[in-house]
Amino acid sequence: MSxxxxxxxxxQSAFVRGYAGSIRELVFEAFREAVRDAGLTPGDIAASVVCSAPEYDKQRSPAGLLAEYLGLNPQPCFTVESLCSSGTTGLRVAYGLIKSGLHDIVVVIGFQKMSEITSAEAQERMGRGADIMWESPFGSTMPAYYAMHARAHFARYGTTEEDLALIRVKAGKYGKLNEKAVYRKEVSLEQVLNADTVAGPLKRFDCCANADGAGCLILAGADRAREMSPHPVWILGLGSASDSMTLSGRRSLDGLNCARVAAEQAYAMAGVGPQDIDVAEVHDCFTIAELMAYENLGFAAPGEGAGLIREGQTYLGGKIPVNVDGGLLSKGHPIGATGCSQVRTIVMQLRGQGGPVQVPGAAIGLVHNIGGVGIYGNVIILGR
Known part of the structure; x- marks a missing residue:
């Protein structure tokens, strides 16, 4: 392992439905926490990578704005985006900047202030994350896309609505304990199954909510990390892949191939396998997304992911605890901030700072972050 x-x-800032301040202030909340955590000052940071999906925030070129506000001038600043996986794409860029020797300490900032536009406008922009010639003009939305994946999984493997509902019940159990989550309450299986349909078979509780939020990660090369941190968390493996933007170009709809390929790369780089992962954060924008992740990451064979949630194996104490911070289904999904929040959760777990949801003895963790409907996929393996 490297x-x-x-x-x-x-x-990380709290994730909220309507942040009252500016994007500067929103990002500062996460940045301040990360800088204090690392025990450094803005002057120690050699470069910044800002991760934000375009068109939700009114500010053009946010990297320059945030570098000024956070005291990061005249160091170079970059903007990175890959839709919902922007935060982990930024981490990959920062890793490369450090490995190349260009910079020794790099900050990754992910944010989104989605409340600057209406929900209808947000849905329209999400739709334009697909092909604007052959798909989004026909009214495709994120719930509809993932509903198609759910239907495909149901048809091929016999998965049921109750299997998906069990995932949402788990999210509520742990989201209740996360002080930074939008939704901090449990839901019953009956509530999930009897909720209004959004895009069949997905119902209201099967879908995550838009949110405002920011996340921040500070990366350092090995020498500086050992010198500055009493508990560095090492990047052991990185995987990244893509798939066709149009669903008609996909081999199948019962999984996300970009996640499978990215996972294979990350496991190979880290020299570990699915059986070695102690705790995982997966991109559960919809309940079906978490179920597919179980299979795409190798935690279960294709078609057997539902068995993990039925048997409680993705709860604390199970074979592979998944999304013990409540996931996107409870935390909310501020697009550019999501990947950074996922990584932060695993960092806290590997330090033994997970509080009431700590996985005992967690030494290796995994982050799975998807952009769009499986257009981009990032998998990161972290170790103590």
Whole structure:
């Protein structure tokens, strides 16, 4: 396992439905927490990577704005986007900047202030994350896309609505304990199954909510990490892949191939396998997305992911605890911030700072972050 780059600081704002301040202030909440966590000052940071999906925020070129506000001038600043996986794409860029020797300490900032536009406008922009010639003009939306994946999984493997509902019940159990989550209450199986349909078979509780939020990660090369941090968390493996933007170009709809390929790369780089992962954060924008992740990441064979949630194996104490911070289904999904929040959760777990949802003895963690409907996929493996 390579231990060349580590995460030495992590921070996150609360995820909320309508943040009253500016994007500067929103990002500062996460940045301040990460800088204090790392025990450094803005002057120690050699470069910044800002991750934000375009057109939700009114500010053009946010990297320059945030570098000024956070005291990061005249260091270089970059903007990175890959839709919902922007945060982990930014981490991959920062890793490369450090490995190349260009910079020794790099900050990754992910954010989104989605409340600056209406829900209808947000849905329209999400639709334009697909092909604007052959798909989005026909009214495709994110719930509809994932509903098609759910139907395909149901048809091929016999998965049921109750299997998906069990995932949402788990999210509520752990989201209740997460002080930074939008939704902090449990839901019953009956509530999930009897909720209004959004795009059949997906119902209201099967879908995550838009949110405003920010996340921040500080990365350092090995020498600086050991010098500055009492508990660096090492980046052991990175995988990244893509797939056709149009669903008609996909081999199948019962899984996300970009996630499978990215996972294979990350496992190979880290020299581990699915059986070695102690805790995982997966991209559960919809309940079916978490179920597919179980299979795409190798935690279960194709078609057997539902067995994990039925048997409680993805709960604390199970074979592979997944989304013990409540996931996107409870935390909310501020697009550019999501990946950074997922990484922060695993960092806290590997430090033994997970509080009431700590996985005992967690030494290796995994983050699975998807952009769009499986257009982009990032998998990151972290270790103590």
């Amino acid at each position: 231990k060349d780059v580590a995460i030495i600081g992590a921070g």
